[in-house]
Amino acid sequence: MTTMIADVGHRSQETGVAEIGDFRGRLISADQADYDTTRAVWNGAIDRRPRLIARCIGTSDVIAAVRFARGHDLEIAIRGGGHNVAGTAVCDDGIVVDLSAMRGVRVDPANRRAWVQGGALWGDVDHETQAYGLATTGGIVSHTGVAGLTLGGGVGWLMRKHGLTVDNLVAVDLVTADGELLRASEDEHPDLFWALRGGGGNFGVVTSFEFRLHAVGPTVLAGPILWDANDAGDVLRFYRDFVRDAPCELGTVVRFGTAPPLPVIPEELHWRPMMIVGSCYAGPIEDGEKTLRPLRAFRSPLLDLVGPKPYAVFQSALDSTVVHGWNYYWKSTHLPELRDDLIDVIAGHAFSASSPRSYVAMFHLKGAVSRVAEGETAFGNRQASHAITLDAVWRPGEDYGDRDTAWTKRFFAALGHFREGVYVNFLGGDEDPDRVREAYGDSVYDRLVDVKTTYDPDNVFHHNQNIRPV
Template sequence: MINIEALQSTFRGRLIQPDNYDYDEVRQVWNGYIDKHPALIAQCSGTADVIDAVKFARKNDIEVSVRGGGHNVAGSALCDDGMVIDLSQMRGIHVDPSQKLARVQGGATWGDLDRETQIFGLAAPGGVVFTTGVAGLTLGGGLGWLRKKHGLSCDNLHSIEMVTADGKLLTASQTENQDLFWALRGGGGNFGIVTSFVFHLHNVGPTVMMCAIMYPIEIAENVLSTWRDFMISSPDEISSQALFWAVPDIDAFPEEARGKHVIVISAMYAGDPDEGEKAFQELREIDTPVLDLSGKIPYTTANSMFDPFFPKHERYYYFKSQDLASLNKETRSALIEGAKNRPVPSMLLAIWHYGREMNRIASKDTAFGSRDTTFLLSVDSIWDDPADSEKVISWSRAFLDKMKRFSRDGMYVNFSGFGEEGDDLVQKAYGDNYNRLAKIKGKYDPDNFFHLNQNIKPLSSLLK
């Protein structure tokens, strides 16, 4: 047990230890595979609590992890025997529609943010699942439905407030602490605890056109090649991914479709819904679909349509990714073969199309390391039986190893498995930006106090 008396005298939030009645509930994160037992969970009520928690941990030499929305697949928001600095109660949002800006606290989710911004017909580019935390997604880059039109989440940051490893509160922007602002746009949680973000907003919604069509896996080659060609020449308004999946046996789907292995084309048109309906016609007429759920829906519904398949702490998750060199016939054949041999049908193989606005920004302009990528492969391993854990994770790693000959060094740090490759993974993810990140880490966190993440070693320690 950690002696919390000194912290308790000023801390306004809750300090939760293993003997608290709700400890087991509070220590849960989104991934049911993660089962860690921190000695203390400091549920912060505001920035002052975050500062006090950091200083307390430093003074008492306590290992620290940081939880925002608690959605990260790797489970690094928790630690065994240490202290979780928990921002999950800090979810306040203020929207300034005249300036098209939103200030968002570090524990908010994208569902929280979309709900507030859509009152004004505005949106910040976010993720594709409502329960995803704003902080984790943004600091790792932020792939979502608006990426081709408006870029990544991190590309839309106006400023950030962050508590450093020595307990100081800094603002980072294009005019203040510019080096830190550069690093936080894709560099992950390496540099401190972000207590609030200010995002640029865009006119989106309230209705958007979604393409959500499922074709039999037997015609995947034709579907995938058609989708590739369509996306490469598609306008900025269309962001899309192709998914290999099996239709779940649940009431939400027609009985005749359940259990069928399919290739899904999901896409959003970030513009006039009528124009989007016309634009998606080609994708909806490739062949006879198993199911076509395309249509005009509220933007908030589009951003939450995957939520039922990714419930908190009910399923097991292992997401890992790598940039593809191309999506040529040989690559497509390898993907289709893998998709047909997934060990459990609930697993997804996802191919994300990058491009347009997120590629117009130069690689050196933010820490995000894959600006010149066109396609990302993500193995989204999802399973329900703990007895399948070893089988599923082993298959996922082996499949990605097979795909390396079709891949580049880069990947998406938010989909990094459990970061089991250590330094090698992080250096490949950031490529030419890694050394600059290490220098900035050395300036703001020279002792690597914040190390339970996709860790960038401070340059000061690399030189030892």
């Protein structure tokens, strides 16, 4: 390690670690005991070795780390929650600007605003905002990072009622490729603010987000309904008709795979192939019960766990099914309304994985998502009905990887002519570069290129789903 970092700054004689001027956080290199745990990200299939990890404790640290990296011609990766399947939060032989210690959340309940640091997780946000019965659209797993999910768009249980996460973003503080601190909003650097609402981590390091909040909970009607896999085709056809006219308060996610061994699921159902419809009703519980009654009565579900529960608890219900350190490989696309021939493709492929942990997740969009005009933010494909992600999952040491990676590719190919773009946060690490353009559409992508060329002409921030400057 001495020879590796001798050229990136002087080393402290006491610790032997490279130093960065004005940096008050912690610098971690390969000769330190916790280097391997610190460089690990959520996807255990990612194994990259950065030259230095700069664990920041404030915005000044981020500025210092970016300037240091630029001054020494180092690759830069940005880590918020480290949850992206592509593993872009860590790089080989460069510097990781690590915000994971910056998890502060401040709530103004009177004005329904929250200020969130760039390393916070969605569980941090929900914990603080739900103290006031408030929330904004976040992910469906509480250990997802706020920064990555937001900058890519932000799908979650509340999006049909309250819009995507980016639709609730008011302003950000951002460190540019030149190490300068900017505030971006509708009034300040509006071109940059537009690009940040869906354009990913291409434009800088966001150290703080300001969100608009809404009255949600603290108790909501939510939970999954489980049917046997053999009924998936019929249930999907009913579900298609059911959600077509469902109120925007109802958010649903369909999961195809085996029933996870959660305490709330009877042991005799564990690992049994299931179609599961998860739901969350962002409105009065009695209205939610009336809305969900037809779905809950269809085809005698094997298990119905819908009921009143704390919103923050429901937000973390899936955490143990997507564990840090497991191996993940995804393929994804947006889909139109579920025609019969599309349903046949989904039902015909969804249960063919080898690993009991692999699954398919399908998010119902529309509602407030589609009411925002295309191009108003950088998030693309707003008129799609569903986003589907085909997720191969296997634990370290298991031999399912090749088989289930092949399964996702076969399934994805079978969806070919139904595809309508893709959610950029669901893109993996081995995608065709054209898929980034597919996530936005030509006009939005070209405008993103213009903003990228203005704020990062050297493509310093390219460890992401990259938008190349001119």
